[in-house]
Amino acid sequence: MKSIYNFSAGPAILPAAVIQQAQEEMRDWRGAGMSVMEMSHRSKAFIAMAQQAEADIRDLMAIPDHYRVLFLQGGASTQFAAVPLNLFNATKNQADYYLTGAWSKKAIAEAKRYGQIHVVADTSAQKFTTLPAPGSVKVSPDAAYVHYTPNETIQGVEFHTIPDTGDVPLVADMSSNILSRPIDVSQFGIIYAGAQKNIGPAGLTLVIIRDDLIGKAAENVPAMLNYATHVKAGSMYNTPPTYAWYIAGLVFQWLKAQGGLPKMAEINQRKAAALYAAIDQSDFYHNPVEPTYRSWMNVPFTLTDDTLDAPFLQQASDHGLETLKGHRSIGGMRASIYNAMPEAGVQALIEFMSEFERTHG
Numbered sequence: 001m002k003s004i005y006n007f008s009a010g011p012a013i014l015p016a017a018v019i020q021q022a023q024e025e026m027r028d029w030r031g032a033g034m035s036v037m038e039m040s041h042r043s044k045a046f047i048a049m050a051q052q053a054e055a056d057i058r059d060l061m062a063i064p065d066h067y068r069v070l071f072l073q074g075g076a077s078t079q080f081a082a083v084p085l086n087l088f089n090a091t092k093n094q095a096d097y098y099l100t101g102a103w104s105k106k107a108i109a110e111a112k113r114y115g116q117i118h119v120v121a122d123t124s125a126q127k128f129t130t131l132p133a134p135g136s137v138k139v140s141p142d143a144a145y146v147h148y149t150p151n152e153t154i155q156g157v158e159f160h161t162i163p164d165t166g167d168v169p170l171v172a173d174m175s176s177n178i179l180s181r182p183i184d185v186s187q188f189g190i191i192y193a194g195a196q197k198n199i200g201p202a203g204l205t206l207v208i209i210r211d212d213l214i215g216k217a218a219e220n221v222p223a224m225l226n227y228a229t230h231v232k233a234g235s236m237y238n239t240p241p242t243y244a245w246y247i248a249g250l251v252f253q254w255l256k257a258q259g260g261l262p263k264m265a266e267i268n269q270r271k272a273a274a275l276y277a278a279i280d281q282s283d284f285y286h287n288p289v290e291p292t293y294r295s296w297m298n299v300p301f302t303l304t305d306d307t308l309d310a311p312f313l314q315q316a317s318d319h320g321l322e323t324l325k326g327h328r329s330i331g332g333m334r335a336s337i338y339n340a341m342p343e344a345g346v347q348a349l350i351e352f353m354s355e356f357e358r359t360h361g
């Protein structure tokens with residue numbers, strides 16, 4: 001088999017051990033005589049697997065008992081609507097949003113359909129290369145919630161501290177940095193994430209929601225978008241994304257075997273530091289993000305001479321370094337280095353970059 005390192009932003013690399021186990025269990029899941037894909041979501045076997053996955057993520061993230069964990073479909077983009085639809089009501093339909101990059105921009109555009117949105121932090125004038133300083137953002141006391149994007153996957157900016165919003169529930173789109181380090185879940189009202197970056201395959205969306213925020217949606221909110229529906233049915237109101245749920249469960253077990261989120265944080269920080277150091281020490285490569293707010297997960301960089309972009313990508317691919325092309329809105333390159341990217345992959349990229357600079361600089 002061809003051995004490569006996949007730097008895709010999403011769907012993204014999964015741990016090799018997880019793919020291997022999925023392959024071994026593909027046709028006959030632990031003696032069931034069928035694959036997980038062919039199993040009823042109401043079967044004992046699947047329910048046990050699903051419950052184990054929930055127990056494992058609760059354990060990994062130290063999720064308090066007064067939070068529910070939902071395994072849904074529709075991607076993070078569906079949550080852009082679900083959040084206001086569940087948290088706005090007849091007496092309160094305003095929310096505060098941070099505008100810090102392409103994904104928060106989309107979340108804002110969607111939320112505006114349902115209520116009054118106040119953009120309380122806006123880094124668009126800095127081309128999303130920085131973030132508001134901790135403590136500098138004022139929350140409206142009347143806001144139903146405050147929404148922010150802890151890691152902007154496209155721009156490569158990441159909050160390394162959690163905003164303090166007092167009694168106003170904090171909602172986070174954690175699609176691209178969930179499980180990358182320990183966080184204090186009790187500081188959030190809702191955390192949501194599309195699975196395809198740091199959890200598992202596309203098709204699964206994780207929602208972690210505090211009990212008091214459930215059951216507030218208006219009567220006309222579609223059942224499928226109402227958190228209460230899914231809480232009541234244990235994420236099985238309709239057919240859940242069973243295979244993706246199973247793979248996510250394998251990833252959670254893999255994370256525990258690695259030493260959990262404290263260990264992942266240590267490794268992720270080391271990987272990011274090495275790559276940023278390689279970029280910063282050269283005039284050939286450039287990352288525009290203010291160092292304090294650089295992402296541990298997504299590292300965009302440009303070549304000073306952009307006519308070298310195509311040869312860079314081609315030769316990287318020849319070296320087994322795949323999917324390094326930057327997002328179409330930004331150009332240049334982007335290395336996504338999620339949990340499943342081994343340190344050896346980052347080292348291989350750094351060595352290739354140095355060699356490419358030597359031969360083209």
Ligand SMILES: *Cc1c(COP(=O)(O)O)cnc(C)c1O
Binds near residue numbers: 194
């Ligand atoms: C990828 C991504 C999304 C979109 O996720 P979908 O599951 O494709 O809807 C939203 N927010 C962030 C931060 C992302 O990285």
